[in-house]
Amino acid sequence: MIRIIVATDENLLIGNPNGYYGMPWHNDEDLKHFKKTTLHNTILMGSKTFQTIGKALSERKTIVVSKKGVSYPDVEVVSSLEEILESFKQSGKDIYVCGGASIYKQALPWCDEILLSRIPGHHEGNIYFPKEFQYYFTLVKRIPYETFTLEIYHRN
Numbered sequence: 512m513i514r515i516i517v518a519t520d521e522n523l524l525i526g527n528p529n530g531y532y533g534m535p536w537h538n539d540e541d542l543k544h545f546k547k548t549t550l551h552n553t554i555l556m557g558s559k560t561f562q563t564i565g566k567a568l569s570e571r572k573t574i575v576v577s578k579k580g581v582s583y584p585d586v587e588v589v590s591s592l593e594e595i596l597e598s599f600k601q602s603g604k605d606i607y608v609c610g611g612a613s614i615y616k617q618a619l620p621w622c623d624e625i626l627l628s629r630i631p632g633h634h635e636g637n638i639y640f641p642k643e644f645q646y647y648f649t650l651v652k653r654i655p656y657e658t659f660t661l662e663i664y665h666r667n
């Protein structure tokens with residue numbers, strides 16, 4: 512299954528280029544949820560998001576999308592987002608698409624499920640999750656955590 516995992520505020524904001532790791536907030540509980548969900552799985556991200564993290568995340572297979580022919584330790588770099596998503600679609604294997612904005616937008620048509628951590632409030636930033644997801648996905652479950660709500664969406 513191809514899943515998007517993302518944290519947004521109430522306006523679908525996901526990023527602030529000047530903020531901590533580019534994120535407009537720091538939410539430990541959501542970081543723990545991200546780790547627990549993605550552990551021992553394959554994660555995929557764009558090169559800019561990877562650069563903000565700076566290294567492969569432990570106990571996960573990390574795939575980075577870049578057209579620049581770069582290489583990083585413990586990371587598989589691929590130049591075609593379509594090809595990698597098509598291969599996971601065909602195999603039925605799980606992959607978690609972890610951003611950033613450009614990757615979320617392009618991966619949306621391939622995605623079966625969205626795990627959206629809704630961080631309360633309106634934060635500062637200018638990078639958003641694609642709003643059009645709401646036309647193609649239905650909210651199937653809301654799981655309250657102490658500091659955010661996990662919203663699970665399935666493709667219509």
Ligand SMILES: NC(=O)c1ccc[n+]([C@@H]2O[C@H](COP(=O)([O-])OP(=O)(O)OC[C@H]3O[C@@H](n4cnc5c(N)ncnc54)[C@H](OP(=O)(O)O)[C@@H]3O)[C@@H](O)[C@H]2O)c1
Nearest residue numbers: 517518525526533557558559560577578610611612613614
């Ligand atoms: N809130 C959240 O859950 C969350 C999660 C992740 C990221 N973010 C935020 O999102 C922001 C980054 O998003 P972004 O859109 O600027 O960058 P990004 O999506 O992380 O990375 C963009 C880069 O990915 C590569 N790329 C994109 N599409 C490609 C394709 N079709 N084929 C091959 N390579 C492709 C290109 O790398 P090259 O230039 O190397 O070719 C491009 O410059 C940051 O602020 C980050 O903090 C938020």
